[in-house]
Amino acid sequence: MNTPAYNFAYLDEQTKRMIRRAILKAIAIPGYQVPFASREMPMPYGWGTGGVQVTATILGPNDVLNVIAQGSDDTTNAISIRKFFAKTAGVETTTSTAEATVIQTRHRIPELPLHAGQVLVYQVPIPEPLRFLEPREIETRRMHALAEYGLMHVKLYEDIARFGHISTSYAYPVKVNARYVMDPSPTPKFDNPKMDNCAALQLFGAGREKRIYAVPPYTSVVSLDFEDHPFSPYRFEAPCALCGAEDTYLDEIVTDDRGGRMFVCSDTDYCEGRQAEGHRGSQSAAPQKEAPRG
Amino acid sequence: MYVAVKGGERAIENAHRLLAQERRGDLQVPEVTLAQLSEQLALAVDRVMSEGSLYDRELAALAIKQARGDLIEAIFLLRAFRATLPRFGATEPVDTGRMQVRRRISSTFKDIPGGQILGPTFDYTHRLLDPQLAEGSVPDDPAMAEVSDTATPRVTDILGRDGLIEPSPQADGDEAVGDLTREPLSFPADRDLRLQNLARGDEGFLLALGYSSQRGYGRNHPFAGEIRFGEVEAEFFAEDVGFAVPLGSIELTECQMVNQFKGSASEAPCFTRGYGLAFGQSERKTMSMALVERALRARELGEEVLAPAQDEEFVLSHSDNVQATGFVEHLKLPHYVDFQSELGLLRKLREEFFEANGQSTLKEAAE
Amino acid sequence: MAEMKSVADNDRPLLIAEDLAKNYGRLTACCDVSFTLYPGEVLAVVGESGSGKSTLLQLLSAQLVPTSGRVNYRMRDGVLRDLASLGEAEQRFLFRTDWGYVHQDPAQGLRMAVSAGANVGERLMAVGWNHYGRIRHTATSWLERVEIDTARIDDTPRTYSGGMRQRLQIARNLVTEPRLVFMDEPTGGLDVSVQARLLDLVRTLVAELGLAAIVVTHDLAVARLLSHRVMVMKAGRVIETGLTDQVLDDPREPYTQLLVSSILPP
Numbered sequence: 040m041n042t043p044a045y046n047f048a049y050l051d052e053q054t055k056r057m058i059r060r061a062i063l064k065a066i067a068i069p070g071y072q073v074p075f076a077s078r079e080m081p082m083p084y085g086w087g088t089g090g091v092q093v094t095a096t097i098l099g100p101n102d103v104l105n106v107i108a109q110g111s112d113d114t115t116n117a118i119s120i121r122k123f124f125a126k127t128a129g130v131e132t133t134t135s136t137a138e139a140t141v142i143q144t145r146h147r148i149p150e151l152p153l154h155a156g157q158v159l160v161y162q163v164p165i166p167e168p169l170r171f172l173e174p175r176e177i178e179t180r181r182m183h184a185l186a187e188y189g190l191m192h193v194k195l196y197e198d199i200a201r202f203g204h205i206s207t208s209y210a211y212p213v214k215v216n217a218r219y220v221m222d223p224s225p226t227p228k229f230d231n232p233k234m235d236n237c238a239a240l241q242l243f244g245a246g247r248e249k250r251i252y253a254v255p256p257y258t259s260v261v262s263l264d265f266e267d268h269p270f271s272p273y274r275f276e277a278p279c280a281l282c283g284a285e286d287t288y289l290d291e292i293v294t295d296d297r298g299g300r301m302f303v304c305s306d307t308d309y310c311e312g313r314q315a316e317g318h319r320g321s322q323s324a325a326p327q328k329e330a331p332r333g
Numbered sequence: 334m335y336v337a338v339k340g341g342e343r344a345i346e347n348a349h350r351l352l353a354q355e356r357r358g359d360l361q362v363p364e365v366t367l368a369q370l371s372e373q374l375a376l377a378v379d380r381v382m383s384e385g386s387l388y389d390r391e392l393a394a395l396a397i398k399q400a401r402g403d404l405i406e407a408i409f410l411l412r413a414f415r416a417t418l419p420r421f422g423a424t425e426p427v428d429t430g431r432m433q434v435r436r437r438i439s440s441t442f443k444d445i446p447g448g449q450i451l452g453p454t455f456d457y458t459h460r461l462l463d464p465q466l467a468e469g470s471v472p473d474d475p476a477m478a479e480v481s482d483t484a485t486p487r488v489t490d491i492l493g494r495d496g497l498i499e500p501s502p503q504a505d506g507d508e509a510v511g512d513l514t515r516e517p518l519s520f521p522a523d524r525d526l527r528l529q530n531l532a533r534g535d536e537g538f539l540l541a542l543g544y545s546s547q548r549g550y551g552r553n554h555p556f557a558g559e560i561r562f563g564e565v566e567a568e569f570f571a572e573d574v575g576f577a578v579p580l581g582s583i584e585l586t587e588c589q590m591v592n593q594f595k596g597s598a599s600e601a602p603c604f605t606r607g608y609g610l611a612f613g614q615s616e617r618k619t620m621s622m623a624l625v626e627r628a629l630r631a632r633e634l635g636e637e638v639l640a641p642a643q644d645e646e647f648v649l650s651h652s653d654n655v656q657a658t659g660f661v662e663h664l665k666l667p668h669y670v671d672f673q674s675e676l677g678l679l680r681k682l683r684e685e686f687f688e689a690n691g692q693s694t695l696k697e698a699a700e
Numbered sequence: 701m702a703e704m705k706s707v708a709d710n711d712r713p714l715l716i717a718e719d720l721a722k723n724y725g726r727l728t729a730c731c732d733v734s735f736t737l738y739p740g741e742v743l744a745v746v747g748e749s750g751s752g753k754s755t756l757l758q759l760l761s762a763q764l765v766p767t768s769g770r771v772n773y774r775m776r777d778g779v780l781r782d783l784a785s786l787g788e789a790e791q792r793f794l795f796r797t798d799w800g801y802v803h804q805d806p807a808q809g810l811r812m813a814v815s816a817g818a819n820v821g822e823r824l825m826a827v828g829w830n831h832y833g834r835i836r837h838t839a840t841s842w843l844e845r846v847e848i849d850t851a852r853i854d855d856t857p858r859t860y861s862g863g864m865r866q867r868l869q870i871a872r873n874l875v876t877e878p879r880l881v882f883m884d885e886p887t888g889g890l891d892v893s894v895q896a897r898l899l900d901l902v903r904t905l906v907a908e909l910g911l912a913a914i915v916v917t918h919d920l921a922v923a924r925l926l927s928h929r930v931m932v933m934k935a936g937r938v939i940e941t942g943l944t945d946q947v948l949d950d951p952r953e954p955y956t957q958l959l960v961s962s963i964l965p966p
Contacts, residue, residue, distance in 0.1 A: 275677075
């Protein structure tokens, strides 16, 4: 039987070359979705194959990789992907945002500001911001080419007319480099401001939909809004119960079946860092590394 | 007191161990072998090869075993493996006209050169569960006959000789054949990419669409011109020797549908066609594929595009079951951050609603 | 200087059709159509079904490519351009700003699942309006202008009657103050009383805004009420053309006489 021998980071060099070309094109046209021939990866489509292909393409032996999902490095998806790269690339992995050179993320941007030389790779399910307004690829391609984004504003108008607010809470559309409208992936709108003028390179990979796009460092990224209904990131009402942070995105934990709730930082690395520095919230406890049951 | 739990990694490892145990099942029961799967569940293996886009019975059987019988999971395994294989070229186009036919039928003519050969088929069996089979079976020897020398020309070629059916759309000889696994599909799609997409497309999806076209959602009056199943030679043109060398033979099923005729101001009317091809004995798949292929040609044949089976973007974007299952099942992944955003917005809207309507918002908090 | 320019503008043709023809295989949908349209002028194209009038409208609005012949249009900068020479971006921009197109079935010219306000505001947003309040205010005043109850601004056209939908479609088209509006059987499918009201509205708006319009209709009463000039089509050809009142009061061609005489008395 044929047993495969895997190249560094799984993808063969020809595939990496093809993807690098797509990435370069994406960087040259910020926010524009570049089609690429996505490969079948050993994890299912929809589970991060686009992000994995981008990471596999740019990873070098001296890189330090972190993988987070929903803000935590300990979620099943993040663990699975980090192990994949540990096995196929043998690179050093970390759970520290500051130490990583490449961070692959699903649905959150780290709280700690990124620095120059880092690359943030986003996992994207639906790259097309207009998809739910216009299902046809032929039509959305034309709209991007002609910068016809009226339909997007119609949606925002409708939200305000119906709810009094723009009712998009995640995957909030942005305009990149004052030209292309882009979907930032299902990060909460809370995270949108972090993309603007960011020191790191931001790459977006959609495996199933076969698109790559990019925001080069120090590029303008502006959330769509109306002058009289400006974009406002969501504010939580209380600080993190573990570390007391007041300006981070919080996860809601259901603590009992009588409506008991507590809110803790979604970014586990950031929260642990703050706790290590002595910050405390109202319900602190040192997190255990291993739970009694696996 | 809340304790942030770590240990996702251990949980995953334990889950994998449990899975391996479930896969093996009761140790008293003999373990299934790849040969058993390939021989006795041959049609499952055929389907996995077709939709996995890889002709290797042993690997397909392994995939089915590893997937515990979940065929789409097996197809995924095979596709992922295929993606790692180096590509050293393409075969010469396979000539199904020279197929060593094991089954060959046509519904358009009562009799045809080469005859109607039923072959191994469920078609005329009575669907009665057979308890005998549960004990084990020793089938009688099949009927034997001399190998026939008569040619089995394709029915569509017979019709074509009189100009009664449109010629099969020829590819431009100079242009390279597109490769769906190397270039992303874009619309409108050329016929080569369309056929590749359908060949690896999910049988159930294509079956439903083909069925819908027969029931009036884009009807094109199909007849099964020919369905043939058997072995064909695959050949590869070797540069250094300057001729095509045989690689081996593979089993294929081919279906040619004869459809609604069409004419124009400058051309006499003739039948149109739809084409289906798959590995192994896969009749349902090839027939459905041919129905859908013909439906997707609506625009180029000047027909109104009204039905889902005719909608190229819809059909080709959703035919791949590996992509489909990936995205559907990805909903199992944690989505609590996005959900949190929705919760936040919803709470705010409810608050405003109750304020505007003079009701109390204390209800939620009091619970 | 500016004043002189606007007077000169009105003297210069807005749209010139030259020897337009459209064939489908051996079928001739229309041929030998030539005419000139001036700013503020309303031209009715009348004929029965199969006369080629709908095909002509699609040719004039660049939705179909002619088999032969040309359509020239004077852009806002005063330059006369062959429509076939416009790039896709230019064509789409034209369609959204300087032109209007009113469909016979309003559902085709509206977004049925989106509120009336958004329907009217969409063109404004497409050209960069970015202030919700101002967009809504403009949409509200247009609803008033087409006599739709402004309390219904947030309802979708699904909840509107046929006549209301048609008026909404008109508002949606006029919000960017186009200079030329194409209308395809604008009163088709509406009750007679509703038709009269709609025609009145269209006539008022056309006059107030100085619109040029090309109105395709099988209904001579519509032609008489709305248009300055009329072209009568039969089997793809223009068989008679002239001032509306003259043609309808004193038709020269036998076919026109037939059309005129078959109008049922009210």
